[in-house]
Amino acid sequence: MSSTPDLAADADRPEVGTGVWLHGVVRDVDPAVLAAIPGMAGAPVRAVRAAGLSAVVSTAPLTEYGEQALRRNLEDLAWLERAARAHHAVVDALARRGPVVPARLATVHHDDARVAGQLAARRTELTGLLDRLTDRGEWGVKGYQVPGALPRAAEETGTGGAGAAYLRRRRAQLTAREQGQRIAAEVAAAVHDTLAGYAVAARRHAPQDRRLSGAPTPMVLNGAYLVESARLAGFTALVAALGERHPELRLELTGPWPPYSFAEERPAGPALTVREPAC
Known part of the structure:
Protein backbone atom coordinates (compact mmCIF):
# COMPACT_ATOMS: atom_id res chain seq x y z
CA MET A 1 0.00 0.00 0.00
CA SER A 2 1.25 3.46 -0.68
CA SER A 3 2.44 5.60 2.18
CA THR A 4 1.33 8.75 0.39
CA PRO A 5 -0.74 11.14 2.55
CA ASP A 6 -4.03 10.50 0.79
CA LEU A 7 -3.77 6.80 1.57
CA ALA A 8 -2.43 7.04 5.08
CA ALA A 9 -4.78 5.37 7.52
CA ASP A 10 -5.85 6.37 11.01
CA ALA A 11 -4.06 3.86 13.24
CA ASP A 12 -7.06 3.72 15.57
CA ARG A 13 -9.67 3.17 12.87
CA PRO A 14 -9.96 -0.05 10.81
CA GLU A 15 -9.88 0.46 7.06
CA VAL A 16 -13.02 -0.35 5.10
CA GLY A 17 -13.89 -0.52 1.42
CA THR A 18 -11.63 -1.66 -1.39
CA GLY A 19 -8.38 -0.66 -3.02
CA VAL A 20 -6.81 -1.63 -6.34
CA TRP A 21 -3.91 -4.11 -6.37
CA LEU A 22 -1.73 -3.62 -9.44
CA HIS A 23 -0.33 -6.76 -11.08
CA GLY A 24 1.28 -5.31 -14.19
CA VAL A 25 1.01 -3.14 -17.26
CA VAL A 26 0.51 -4.38 -20.83
CA ARG A 27 -0.31 -2.67 -24.11
CA ASP A 28 -3.72 -4.32 -24.34
CA VAL A 29 -5.46 -7.49 -23.20
CA ASP A 30 -8.59 -9.36 -24.19
CA PRO A 31 -11.27 -9.14 -21.45
CA ALA A 32 -12.08 -12.80 -22.12
CA VAL A 33 -8.52 -13.70 -21.14
CA LEU A 34 -8.76 -11.74 -17.91
CA ALA A 35 -12.06 -13.40 -17.04
CA ALA A 36 -10.21 -16.71 -16.65
CA ILE A 37 -7.48 -15.35 -14.34
CA PRO A 38 -8.24 -15.17 -10.58
CA GLY A 39 -6.88 -12.18 -8.74
CA MET A 40 -5.92 -11.45 -5.14
CA ALA A 41 -9.39 -11.91 -3.69
CA GLY A 42 -10.26 -14.82 -5.99
CA ALA A 43 -12.42 -12.77 -8.36
CA PRO A 44 -11.30 -12.31 -11.99
CA VAL A 45 -8.78 -9.57 -12.63
CA ARG A 46 -9.72 -6.62 -14.82
CA ALA A 47 -8.05 -3.93 -16.89
CA VAL A 48 -7.85 -0.20 -16.27
CA ARG A 49 -7.12 1.51 -19.59
CA ALA A 50 -5.54 4.92 -20.12
CA ALA A 51 -2.93 6.55 -22.36
CA GLY A 52 -2.93 3.61 -24.76
CA LEU A 53 -1.96 1.16 -22.01
CA SER A 54 -3.75 -1.37 -19.81
CA ALA A 55 -3.09 -1.92 -16.13
CA VAL A 56 -4.23 -5.35 -14.95
CA VAL A 57 -5.59 -5.08 -11.42
CA SER A 58 -7.48 -6.88 -8.66
CA THR A 59 -10.10 -5.37 -6.40
CA ALA A 60 -8.48 -5.64 -2.97
CA PRO A 61 -10.46 -5.47 0.30
CA LEU A 62 -8.76 -2.95 2.58
CA THR A 63 -9.41 -5.17 5.58
CA GLU A 64 -6.63 -7.41 4.19
CA TYR A 65 -4.76 -5.16 1.76
CA GLY A 66 -5.06 -1.74 3.37
CA GLU A 67 -2.20 0.27 4.86
CA GLN A 68 -2.51 -1.18 8.34
CA ALA A 69 -3.32 -4.71 7.20
CA LEU A 70 -0.41 -4.86 4.75
CA ARG A 71 2.13 -3.72 7.31
CA ARG A 72 0.94 -6.54 9.55
CA ASN A 73 0.56 -9.18 6.85
CA LEU A 74 3.94 -8.56 5.25
CA GLU A 75 5.46 -9.85 8.48
CA ASP A 76 3.46 -13.09 8.20
CA LEU A 77 5.49 -15.49 6.03
CA ALA A 78 2.53 -17.77 5.31
CA TRP A 79 0.38 -14.84 4.18
CA LEU A 80 3.27 -13.39 2.21
CA GLU A 81 3.82 -16.64 0.34
CA ARG A 82 0.13 -16.88 -0.57
CA ALA A 83 0.04 -13.28 -1.75
CA ALA A 84 3.23 -13.67 -3.77
CA ARG A 85 1.91 -16.81 -5.45
CA ALA A 86 -1.40 -15.17 -6.34
CA HIS A 87 0.33 -12.07 -7.69
CA HIS A 88 2.84 -14.13 -9.68
CA ALA A 89 0.11 -16.32 -11.18
CA VAL A 90 -1.48 -13.23 -12.76
CA VAL A 91 1.81 -11.77 -13.98
CA ASP A 92 2.89 -15.14 -15.39
CA ALA A 93 -0.40 -15.55 -17.27
CA LEU A 94 0.09 -12.10 -18.82
CA ALA A 95 3.74 -12.78 -19.69
CA ARG A 96 2.76 -15.90 -21.62
CA ARG A 97 0.68 -13.72 -23.95
CA GLY A 98 3.10 -10.87 -24.57
CA PRO A 99 5.31 -8.27 -22.90
CA VAL A 100 4.34 -7.15 -19.42
CA VAL A 101 5.85 -4.72 -16.94
CA PRO A 102 5.29 -6.51 -13.60
CA ALA A 103 4.36 -4.48 -10.56
CA ARG A 104 6.21 -5.01 -7.35
CA LEU A 105 4.43 -6.99 -4.69
CA ALA A 106 2.01 -4.96 -2.55
CA THR A 107 1.50 -2.12 -5.00
CA VAL A 108 -2.01 -0.97 -4.04
CA HIS A 109 -3.70 2.18 -5.35
CA HIS A 110 -6.64 4.06 -3.88
CA ASP A 111 -8.91 3.58 -6.91
CA ASP A 112 -9.00 3.13 -10.69
CA ALA A 113 -8.54 6.85 -11.25
CA ARG A 114 -5.18 6.73 -9.48
CA VAL A 115 -4.12 3.77 -11.61
CA ALA A 116 -5.13 5.60 -14.79
CA GLY A 117 -3.23 8.67 -13.60
CA GLN A 118 -0.06 6.60 -13.18
CA LEU A 119 -0.45 5.18 -16.69
CA ALA A 120 -0.73 8.67 -18.12
CA ALA A 121 2.13 10.09 -16.06
CA ARG A 122 4.48 7.22 -16.89
CA ARG A 123 3.33 6.52 -20.44
CA THR A 124 6.70 7.19 -22.10
CA GLU A 125 8.61 5.10 -19.56
CA LEU A 126 6.15 2.20 -19.61
CA THR A 127 5.89 2.15 -23.40
CA GLY A 128 9.67 2.09 -23.65
CA LEU A 129 9.88 -0.82 -21.23
CA LEU A 130 7.23 -2.78 -23.12
CA ASP A 131 9.13 -2.20 -26.36
CA ARG A 132 12.34 -3.38 -24.68
CA LEU A 133 10.70 -6.55 -23.35
CA THR A 134 8.94 -7.55 -26.59
CA ASP A 135 10.12 -10.95 -27.92
CA TYR A 260 10.77 -8.97 -12.76
CA SER A 261 14.48 -8.17 -12.92
CA PHE A 262 14.09 -5.86 -15.91
CA ALA A 263 10.90 -3.97 -15.11
CA GLU A 264 12.98 -0.86 -14.46
CA GLU A 265 15.94 0.60 -16.31
CA ARG A 266 17.89 0.71 -13.05
CA PRO A 267 18.55 -2.44 -11.01
CA ALA A 268 15.53 -3.39 -8.94
CA GLY A 269 15.52 -2.73 -5.22
CA PRO A 270 14.14 -5.10 -2.59
CA ALA A 271 11.47 -7.35 -4.00
CA LEU A 272 8.95 -6.62 -1.28
CA THR A 273 8.32 -2.91 -1.54
CA VAL A 274 5.21 -1.18 -0.28
CA ARG A 275 4.76 1.89 -2.42
CA GLU A 276 2.21 3.32 -4.82
CA PRO A 277 4.05 4.40 -7.99
CA ALA A 278 6.03 1.24 -8.65
CA CYS A 279 5.27 -0.82 -11.74
Missing part, protein backbone atom coordinates in the same frame (compact mmCIF):
# COMPACT_ATOMS: atom_id res chain seq x y z
CA ARG A 136 12.45 -11.33 -24.96
CA GLY A 137 12.25 -13.44 -21.83
CA GLU A 138 13.91 -13.52 -18.43
CA TRP A 139 15.94 -16.63 -17.66
CA GLY A 140 17.63 -17.45 -14.39
CA VAL A 141 20.95 -19.21 -13.93
CA LYS A 142 21.92 -20.38 -10.47
CA GLY A 143 25.37 -21.70 -9.70
CA TYR A 144 26.10 -23.98 -6.74
CA GLN A 145 29.54 -24.79 -5.43
CA VAL A 146 30.73 -28.37 -6.02
CA PRO A 147 33.43 -28.91 -3.40
CA GLY A 148 34.34 -32.38 -4.61
CA ALA A 149 35.32 -30.98 -8.00
CA LEU A 150 38.00 -28.72 -6.52
CA PRO A 151 41.59 -29.85 -6.14
CA ARG A 152 42.42 -30.78 -2.57
CA ALA A 153 45.29 -29.05 -0.89
CA ALA A 154 48.34 -31.24 -0.53
CA GLU A 155 48.62 -32.62 2.97
CA GLU A 156 51.62 -31.33 4.85
CA THR A 157 54.17 -33.78 6.16
CA GLY A 158 56.17 -33.48 9.32
CA THR A 159 56.72 -34.81 12.77
CA GLY A 160 55.36 -33.93 16.17
CA GLY A 161 53.00 -36.74 17.00
CA ALA A 162 49.27 -37.28 16.61
CA GLY A 163 48.30 -33.83 17.90
CA ALA A 164 50.54 -32.02 15.44
CA ALA A 165 49.33 -34.25 12.60
CA TYR A 166 45.71 -33.43 13.44
CA LEU A 167 46.45 -29.70 13.42
CA ARG A 168 48.18 -30.00 10.05
CA ARG A 169 45.23 -31.90 8.59
CA ARG A 170 42.78 -29.41 10.03
CA ARG A 171 44.78 -26.48 8.64
CA ALA A 172 44.93 -28.15 5.25
CA GLN A 173 41.15 -28.69 5.29
CA LEU A 174 40.48 -25.05 6.14
CA THR A 175 42.91 -23.91 3.46
CA ALA A 176 41.21 -26.12 0.89
CA ARG A 177 37.77 -24.85 1.91
CA GLU A 178 38.84 -21.22 1.65
CA GLN A 179 40.50 -21.89 -1.67
CA GLY A 180 37.39 -23.66 -2.92
CA GLN A 181 35.17 -20.75 -1.93
CA ARG A 182 37.50 -18.28 -3.61
CA ILE A 183 37.73 -20.31 -6.81
CA ALA A 184 33.95 -20.83 -6.91
CA ALA A 185 33.39 -17.08 -6.51
CA GLU A 186 35.84 -16.31 -9.32
CA VAL A 187 34.28 -18.89 -11.63
CA ALA A 188 30.78 -17.58 -10.84
CA ALA A 189 31.87 -14.06 -11.82
CA ALA A 190 33.37 -15.35 -15.08
CA VAL A 191 30.24 -17.36 -15.92
CA HIS A 192 28.01 -14.36 -15.24
CA ASP A 193 30.14 -12.09 -17.43
CA THR A 194 29.99 -14.60 -20.29
CA LEU A 195 26.20 -15.00 -20.05
CA ALA A 196 25.72 -11.24 -19.71
CA GLY A 197 27.69 -10.76 -22.92
CA TYR A 198 25.23 -12.99 -24.76
CA ALA A 199 22.06 -11.56 -23.21
CA VAL A 200 20.37 -8.24 -23.93
CA ALA A 201 20.65 -7.30 -20.25
CA ALA A 202 21.70 -9.03 -17.05
CA ARG A 203 21.33 -8.68 -13.30
CA ARG A 204 23.30 -10.48 -10.62
CA HIS A 205 21.18 -10.89 -7.50
CA ALA A 206 22.38 -11.85 -4.04
CA PRO A 207 22.71 -15.64 -3.64
CA GLN A 208 19.85 -17.33 -1.82
CA ASP A 209 20.33 -18.82 1.61
CA ARG A 210 20.36 -22.62 1.61
CA ARG A 211 17.11 -22.60 3.59
CA LEU A 212 15.46 -20.96 0.56
CA SER A 213 17.36 -22.67 -2.26
CA GLY A 214 17.04 -26.14 -0.71
CA ALA A 215 20.48 -26.98 -2.12
CA PRO A 216 23.04 -28.91 -0.04
CA THR A 217 25.90 -26.64 -1.11
CA PRO A 218 26.22 -22.83 -1.18
CA MET A 219 24.81 -20.81 -4.06
CA VAL A 220 27.49 -18.55 -5.53
CA LEU A 221 25.63 -17.30 -8.61
CA ASN A 222 22.07 -16.02 -8.84
CA GLY A 223 21.86 -14.36 -12.23
CA ALA A 224 18.95 -13.11 -14.33
CA TYR A 225 19.31 -12.64 -18.07
CA LEU A 226 17.03 -10.98 -20.62
CA VAL A 227 17.34 -13.12 -23.74
CA GLU A 228 16.03 -12.65 -27.26
CA SER A 229 13.50 -15.40 -27.98
CA ALA A 230 15.25 -16.10 -31.30
CA ARG A 231 18.56 -16.68 -29.47
CA LEU A 232 17.26 -18.87 -26.66
CA ALA A 233 18.69 -22.11 -28.09
CA GLY A 234 22.13 -20.52 -28.20
CA PHE A 235 21.81 -19.27 -24.64
CA THR A 236 20.75 -22.71 -23.42
CA ALA A 237 23.72 -24.28 -25.20
CA LEU A 238 26.05 -21.69 -23.68
CA VAL A 239 24.86 -22.51 -20.16
CA ALA A 240 25.46 -26.21 -20.81
CA ALA A 241 28.93 -25.54 -22.24
CA LEU A 242 29.88 -23.37 -19.26
CA GLY A 243 28.74 -26.12 -16.91
CA GLU A 244 31.03 -28.61 -18.63
CA ARG A 245 33.92 -26.13 -18.70
CA HIS A 246 33.62 -25.33 -15.01
CA PRO A 247 33.00 -28.48 -12.92
CA GLU A 248 33.52 -26.32 -9.82
CA LEU A 249 29.93 -25.13 -10.29
CA ARG A 250 26.63 -26.89 -10.83
CA LEU A 251 24.64 -24.60 -13.09
CA GLU A 252 20.84 -24.62 -13.10
CA LEU A 253 18.84 -22.87 -15.84
CA THR A 254 15.29 -21.79 -14.95
CA GLY A 255 12.58 -19.93 -16.82
CA PRO A 256 11.11 -18.32 -18.66
CA TRP A 257 10.04 -15.90 -15.93
CA PRO A 258 8.09 -12.68 -16.15
CA PRO A 259 10.72 -9.93 -16.45
Whole structure:
Protein backbone atom coordinates (compact mmCIF):
# COMPACT_ATOMS: atom_id res chain seq x y z
CA MET A 1 0.00 0.00 0.00
CA SER A 2 1.25 3.46 -0.68
CA SER A 3 2.44 5.60 2.18
CA THR A 4 1.33 8.75 0.39
CA PRO A 5 -0.74 11.14 2.55
CA ASP A 6 -4.03 10.50 0.79
CA LEU A 7 -3.77 6.80 1.57
CA ALA A 8 -2.43 7.04 5.08
CA ALA A 9 -4.78 5.37 7.52
CA ASP A 10 -5.85 6.37 11.01
CA ALA A 11 -4.06 3.86 13.24
CA ASP A 12 -7.06 3.72 15.57
CA ARG A 13 -9.67 3.17 12.87
CA PRO A 14 -9.96 -0.05 10.81
CA GLU A 15 -9.88 0.46 7.06
CA VAL A 16 -13.02 -0.35 5.10
CA GLY A 17 -13.89 -0.52 1.42
CA THR A 18 -11.63 -1.66 -1.39
CA GLY A 19 -8.38 -0.66 -3.02
CA VAL A 20 -6.81 -1.63 -6.34
CA TRP A 21 -3.91 -4.11 -6.37
CA LEU A 22 -1.73 -3.62 -9.44
CA HIS A 23 -0.33 -6.76 -11.08
CA GLY A 24 1.28 -5.31 -14.19
CA VAL A 25 1.01 -3.14 -17.26
CA VAL A 26 0.51 -4.38 -20.83
CA ARG A 27 -0.31 -2.67 -24.11
CA ASP A 28 -3.72 -4.32 -24.34
CA VAL A 29 -5.46 -7.49 -23.20
CA ASP A 30 -8.59 -9.36 -24.19
CA PRO A 31 -11.27 -9.14 -21.45
CA ALA A 32 -12.08 -12.80 -22.12
CA VAL A 33 -8.52 -13.70 -21.14
CA LEU A 34 -8.76 -11.74 -17.91
CA ALA A 35 -12.06 -13.40 -17.04
CA ALA A 36 -10.21 -16.71 -16.65
CA ILE A 37 -7.48 -15.35 -14.34
CA PRO A 38 -8.24 -15.17 -10.58
CA GLY A 39 -6.88 -12.18 -8.74
CA MET A 40 -5.92 -11.45 -5.14
CA ALA A 41 -9.39 -11.91 -3.69
CA GLY A 42 -10.26 -14.82 -5.99
CA ALA A 43 -12.42 -12.77 -8.36
CA PRO A 44 -11.30 -12.31 -11.99
CA VAL A 45 -8.78 -9.57 -12.63
CA ARG A 46 -9.72 -6.62 -14.82
CA ALA A 47 -8.05 -3.93 -16.89
CA VAL A 48 -7.85 -0.20 -16.27
CA ARG A 49 -7.12 1.51 -19.59
CA ALA A 50 -5.54 4.92 -20.12
CA ALA A 51 -2.93 6.55 -22.36
CA GLY A 52 -2.93 3.61 -24.76
CA LEU A 53 -1.96 1.16 -22.01
CA SER A 54 -3.75 -1.37 -19.81
CA ALA A 55 -3.09 -1.92 -16.13
CA VAL A 56 -4.23 -5.35 -14.95
CA VAL A 57 -5.59 -5.08 -11.42
CA SER A 58 -7.48 -6.88 -8.66
CA THR A 59 -10.10 -5.37 -6.40
CA ALA A 60 -8.48 -5.64 -2.97
CA PRO A 61 -10.46 -5.47 0.30
CA LEU A 62 -8.76 -2.95 2.58
CA THR A 63 -9.41 -5.17 5.58
CA GLU A 64 -6.63 -7.41 4.19
CA TYR A 65 -4.76 -5.16 1.76
CA GLY A 66 -5.06 -1.74 3.37
CA GLU A 67 -2.20 0.27 4.86
CA GLN A 68 -2.51 -1.18 8.34
CA ALA A 69 -3.32 -4.71 7.20
CA LEU A 70 -0.41 -4.86 4.75
CA ARG A 71 2.13 -3.72 7.31
CA ARG A 72 0.94 -6.54 9.55
CA ASN A 73 0.56 -9.18 6.85
CA LEU A 74 3.94 -8.56 5.25
CA GLU A 75 5.46 -9.85 8.48
CA ASP A 76 3.46 -13.09 8.20
CA LEU A 77 5.49 -15.49 6.03
CA ALA A 78 2.53 -17.77 5.31
CA TRP A 79 0.38 -14.84 4.18
CA LEU A 80 3.27 -13.39 2.21
CA GLU A 81 3.82 -16.64 0.34
CA ARG A 82 0.13 -16.88 -0.57
CA ALA A 83 0.04 -13.28 -1.75
CA ALA A 84 3.23 -13.67 -3.77
CA ARG A 85 1.91 -16.81 -5.45
CA ALA A 86 -1.40 -15.17 -6.34
CA HIS A 87 0.33 -12.07 -7.69
CA HIS A 88 2.84 -14.13 -9.68
CA ALA A 89 0.11 -16.32 -11.18
CA VAL A 90 -1.48 -13.23 -12.76
CA VAL A 91 1.81 -11.77 -13.98
CA ASP A 92 2.89 -15.14 -15.39
CA ALA A 93 -0.40 -15.55 -17.27
CA LEU A 94 0.09 -12.10 -18.82
CA ALA A 95 3.74 -12.78 -19.69
CA ARG A 96 2.76 -15.90 -21.62
CA ARG A 97 0.68 -13.72 -23.95
CA GLY A 98 3.10 -10.87 -24.57
CA PRO A 99 5.31 -8.27 -22.90
CA VAL A 100 4.34 -7.15 -19.42
CA VAL A 101 5.85 -4.72 -16.94
CA PRO A 102 5.29 -6.51 -13.60
CA ALA A 103 4.36 -4.48 -10.56
CA ARG A 104 6.21 -5.01 -7.35
CA LEU A 105 4.43 -6.99 -4.69
CA ALA A 106 2.01 -4.96 -2.55
CA THR A 107 1.50 -2.12 -5.00
CA VAL A 108 -2.01 -0.97 -4.04
CA HIS A 109 -3.70 2.18 -5.35
CA HIS A 110 -6.64 4.06 -3.88
CA ASP A 111 -8.91 3.58 -6.91
CA ASP A 112 -9.00 3.13 -10.69
CA ALA A 113 -8.54 6.85 -11.25
CA ARG A 114 -5.18 6.73 -9.48
CA VAL A 115 -4.12 3.77 -11.61
CA ALA A 116 -5.13 5.60 -14.79
CA GLY A 117 -3.23 8.67 -13.60
CA GLN A 118 -0.06 6.60 -13.18
CA LEU A 119 -0.45 5.18 -16.69
CA ALA A 120 -0.73 8.67 -18.12
CA ALA A 121 2.13 10.09 -16.06
CA ARG A 122 4.48 7.22 -16.89
CA ARG A 123 3.33 6.52 -20.44
CA THR A 124 6.70 7.19 -22.10
CA GLU A 125 8.61 5.10 -19.56
CA LEU A 126 6.15 2.20 -19.61
CA THR A 127 5.89 2.15 -23.40
CA GLY A 128 9.67 2.09 -23.65
CA LEU A 129 9.88 -0.82 -21.23
CA LEU A 130 7.23 -2.78 -23.12
CA ASP A 131 9.13 -2.20 -26.36
CA ARG A 132 12.34 -3.38 -24.68
CA LEU A 133 10.70 -6.55 -23.35
CA THR A 134 8.94 -7.55 -26.59
CA ASP A 135 10.12 -10.95 -27.92
CA ARG A 136 12.45 -11.33 -24.96
CA GLY A 137 12.25 -13.44 -21.83
CA GLU A 138 13.91 -13.52 -18.43
CA TRP A 139 15.94 -16.63 -17.66
CA GLY A 140 17.63 -17.45 -14.39
CA VAL A 141 20.95 -19.21 -13.93
CA LYS A 142 21.92 -20.38 -10.47
CA GLY A 143 25.37 -21.70 -9.70
CA TYR A 144 26.10 -23.98 -6.74
CA GLN A 145 29.54 -24.79 -5.43
CA VAL A 146 30.73 -28.37 -6.02
CA PRO A 147 33.43 -28.91 -3.40
CA GLY A 148 34.34 -32.38 -4.61
CA ALA A 149 35.32 -30.98 -8.00
CA LEU A 150 38.00 -28.72 -6.52
CA PRO A 151 41.59 -29.85 -6.14
CA ARG A 152 42.42 -30.78 -2.57
CA ALA A 153 45.29 -29.05 -0.89
CA ALA A 154 48.34 -31.24 -0.53
CA GLU A 155 48.62 -32.62 2.97
CA GLU A 156 51.62 -31.33 4.85
CA THR A 157 54.17 -33.78 6.16
CA GLY A 158 56.17 -33.48 9.32
CA THR A 159 56.72 -34.81 12.77
CA GLY A 160 55.36 -33.93 16.17
CA GLY A 161 53.00 -36.74 17.00
CA ALA A 162 49.27 -37.28 16.61
CA GLY A 163 48.30 -33.83 17.90
CA ALA A 164 50.54 -32.02 15.44
CA ALA A 165 49.33 -34.25 12.60
CA TYR A 166 45.71 -33.43 13.44
CA LEU A 167 46.45 -29.70 13.42
CA ARG A 168 48.18 -30.00 10.05
CA ARG A 169 45.23 -31.90 8.59
CA ARG A 170 42.78 -29.41 10.03
CA ARG A 171 44.78 -26.48 8.64
CA ALA A 172 44.93 -28.15 5.25
CA GLN A 173 41.15 -28.69 5.29
CA LEU A 174 40.48 -25.05 6.14
CA THR A 175 42.91 -23.91 3.46
CA ALA A 176 41.21 -26.12 0.89
CA ARG A 177 37.77 -24.85 1.91
CA GLU A 178 38.84 -21.22 1.65
CA GLN A 179 40.50 -21.89 -1.67
CA GLY A 180 37.39 -23.66 -2.92
CA GLN A 181 35.17 -20.75 -1.93
CA ARG A 182 37.50 -18.28 -3.61
CA ILE A 183 37.73 -20.31 -6.81
CA ALA A 184 33.95 -20.83 -6.91
CA ALA A 185 33.39 -17.08 -6.51
CA GLU A 186 35.84 -16.31 -9.32
CA VAL A 187 34.28 -18.89 -11.63
CA ALA A 188 30.78 -17.58 -10.84
CA ALA A 189 31.87 -14.06 -11.82
CA ALA A 190 33.37 -15.35 -15.08
CA VAL A 191 30.24 -17.36 -15.92
CA HIS A 192 28.01 -14.36 -15.24
CA ASP A 193 30.14 -12.09 -17.43
CA THR A 194 29.99 -14.60 -20.29
CA LEU A 195 26.20 -15.00 -20.05
CA ALA A 196 25.72 -11.24 -19.71
CA GLY A 197 27.69 -10.76 -22.92
CA TYR A 198 25.23 -12.99 -24.76
CA ALA A 199 22.06 -11.56 -23.21
CA VAL A 200 20.37 -8.24 -23.93
CA ALA A 201 20.65 -7.30 -20.25
CA ALA A 202 21.70 -9.03 -17.05
CA ARG A 203 21.33 -8.68 -13.30
CA ARG A 204 23.30 -10.48 -10.62
CA HIS A 205 21.18 -10.89 -7.50
CA ALA A 206 22.38 -11.85 -4.04
CA PRO A 207 22.71 -15.64 -3.64
CA GLN A 208 19.85 -17.33 -1.82
CA ASP A 209 20.33 -18.82 1.61
CA ARG A 210 20.36 -22.62 1.61
CA ARG A 211 17.11 -22.60 3.59
CA LEU A 212 15.46 -20.96 0.56
CA SER A 213 17.36 -22.67 -2.26
CA GLY A 214 17.04 -26.14 -0.71
CA ALA A 215 20.48 -26.98 -2.12
CA PRO A 216 23.04 -28.91 -0.04
CA THR A 217 25.90 -26.64 -1.11
CA PRO A 218 26.22 -22.83 -1.18
CA MET A 219 24.81 -20.81 -4.06
CA VAL A 220 27.49 -18.55 -5.53
CA LEU A 221 25.63 -17.30 -8.61
CA ASN A 222 22.07 -16.02 -8.84
CA GLY A 223 21.86 -14.36 -12.23
CA ALA A 224 18.95 -13.11 -14.33
CA TYR A 225 19.31 -12.64 -18.07
CA LEU A 226 17.03 -10.98 -20.62
CA VAL A 227 17.34 -13.12 -23.74
CA GLU A 228 16.03 -12.65 -27.26
CA SER A 229 13.50 -15.40 -27.98
CA ALA A 230 15.25 -16.10 -31.30
CA ARG A 231 18.56 -16.68 -29.47
CA LEU A 232 17.26 -18.87 -26.66
CA ALA A 233 18.69 -22.11 -28.09
CA GLY A 234 22.13 -20.52 -28.20
CA PHE A 235 21.81 -19.27 -24.64
CA THR A 236 20.75 -22.71 -23.42
CA ALA A 237 23.72 -24.28 -25.20
CA LEU A 238 26.05 -21.69 -23.68
CA VAL A 239 24.86 -22.51 -20.16
CA ALA A 240 25.46 -26.21 -20.81
CA ALA A 241 28.93 -25.54 -22.24
CA LEU A 242 29.88 -23.37 -19.26
CA GLY A 243 28.74 -26.12 -16.91
CA GLU A 244 31.03 -28.61 -18.63
CA ARG A 245 33.92 -26.13 -18.70
CA HIS A 246 33.62 -25.33 -15.01
CA PRO A 247 33.00 -28.48 -12.92
CA GLU A 248 33.52 -26.32 -9.82
CA LEU A 249 29.93 -25.13 -10.29
CA ARG A 250 26.63 -26.89 -10.83
CA LEU A 251 24.64 -24.60 -13.09
CA GLU A 252 20.84 -24.62 -13.10
CA LEU A 253 18.84 -22.87 -15.84
CA THR A 254 15.29 -21.79 -14.95
CA GLY A 255 12.58 -19.93 -16.82
CA PRO A 256 11.11 -18.32 -18.66
CA TRP A 257 10.04 -15.90 -15.93
CA PRO A 258 8.09 -12.68 -16.15
CA PRO A 259 10.72 -9.93 -16.45
CA TYR A 260 10.77 -8.97 -12.76
CA SER A 261 14.48 -8.17 -12.92
CA PHE A 262 14.09 -5.86 -15.91
CA ALA A 263 10.90 -3.97 -15.11
CA GLU A 264 12.98 -0.86 -14.46
CA GLU A 265 15.94 0.60 -16.31
CA ARG A 266 17.89 0.71 -13.05
CA PRO A 267 18.55 -2.44 -11.01
CA ALA A 268 15.53 -3.39 -8.94
CA GLY A 269 15.52 -2.73 -5.22
CA PRO A 270 14.14 -5.10 -2.59
CA ALA A 271 11.47 -7.35 -4.00
CA LEU A 272 8.95 -6.62 -1.28
CA THR A 273 8.32 -2.91 -1.54
CA VAL A 274 5.21 -1.18 -0.28
CA ARG A 275 4.76 1.89 -2.42
CA GLU A 276 2.21 3.32 -4.82
CA PRO A 277 4.05 4.40 -7.99
CA ALA A 278 6.03 1.24 -8.65
CA CYS A 279 5.27 -0.82 -11.74
